[in-house]
Amino acid sequence: MTGSPDDSMQREGVVLAGLRKSYGPVEAVRGIDVTISPGETVALLGPNGAGKSTTIDMMLGLARPDAGKVTVFGLSPAEAVGSGKVGGMLQTGSLLEYLSVRELVEVVASLYPNPLIVGDVLEATGAQGFAAQRTTNLSGGQTQRVRFALALVANPDLLVLDEPTAALDVEARRDFWSAMRSIAKLGKTVVFATHYLEEADAYADRIVLMARGRIIADGPATEIKAKVGGRTIRATLPGASLDALDALVGVTSTERRGEAVVLTCTDSDTALRALLAAYPAARDIEVLGAGLEEAFLRLVGEDNAEVPYR
């Protein structure tokens, strides 16, 4: 590829500039800017209603932005899709009827300029065992494997996956990510949406954190994890002053709920030791991983009044 005429285009990757999209009165995406370099694996992380699917739809040319622009390797989404540079797995969708799994994957492969070998893809996605079955006789997990196979067989430069593991059991999830790892090694650009922090952290080079149609953080996975991966300590502790609790090492905020206090922590281990040292009477202690939702609410507190979408 070096020195080919579209080399500079290739270097551009995926550019989302000033994107906005509303559905009726609901602003799904409210002005986002992201540049993704070729070869990067990027997670769009966010709770339901963050605007991840809408962003992905615009990236794939399925939805037209109200404002802003998308380019994929220097092309419009429609051109990129039309030239077979893009493969995608949408969040919802069933398989075409009256075909076997193998036939369906073969048909989709035939639409692309450089498809992978169908047998290899069936093997990699764990669909080999039921390749001869009709698409209508599959379990939810099997269907999801086939949908993944359809995206992979395209052998695209950009692979876009919208919550790919949402319907998968643990084993299928593991197979999925091991297949994804080998894809990423081939130098493909991968963008996937998820609402699991662990997934984003484990498989993405970079996390774009979205909430309520905006990007609230964008950076290396470790950095984002530190930002949203906090824990809370809950303990029954009548009479303790919140200010004093707030001063404990590793605690970022405190709240009283009746007899109990809730401490939000960046480092719950240290905070717990400090708490027990200072207040030996604390009881009913619980340490909880703060849900993503909670972390998001904290990060986007100023937008609380607005209605989330999807």
Place this chain on the structure above:
Amino acid sequence: MSYATYLRCEVVRTFRNRRFFVFSLAFPLIIYFAIAGANRHATVEEVGLPLYLMTGMVAFGAMIAVISSGARIATERQLGWTRQLRITPLRTSTYFAAKVLSGYLMALVTIVLMYVAGSTLGVRLDARQWAIMTLLLIVGLVPFTLLGILAGHLLKPDSLGPAVGGVTTLFALLSGAWGPLSQGRYFVDVVKCVPSYWLVQSGRVVAFGGGWPPAEAWIVIAVWGVALARLAVVVYRRDTARV
């Protein structure tokens, strides 16, 4: 990258759909044998009933075949499959071409089977007559193909069965596919504006020795064709823009 695989898949899927097969093929055949088989020597409008009814049923069956093919788009939309296809390099024109092709292939099977059925009941035409009749049917089916594509974008899969059944029945009745039409003056004028009337006439003008259909027939088919094509484009655009 070639579209041969996609076209083949579309045809294979059509022929694997048993319900579709039964309605498009068996239904006209059963009616045909039930009526014409029992009255082989009867005549209608000075023509033998087997020939008369064959020309009607061949139009009816072929009409169901091409309408159903396009109407199946409704199912693919509901499955989310059309969205999946929109993120592949498949062109919209190829997508529709495949629907048209599979509909026409299905229609041709129906046509041939009806010809065979007619022959078993004593229908005899020369090769030229069979060929012209087939050619006229192919042209006459164009508006119905477009109607199917339109229905595929307007209807939900649940309502497809009744809608396609009802519309084809109405078209068949108005065209005289199942028997002679009332000869009321205004009624005939109206009926001549219905495309299925001329679809049925594809067979009748030829088989009854009349040669080619009148200019009126070509105009009616062309006007319906253009109008339905326009509508199908509007509906398709609306459907894809909403996402």
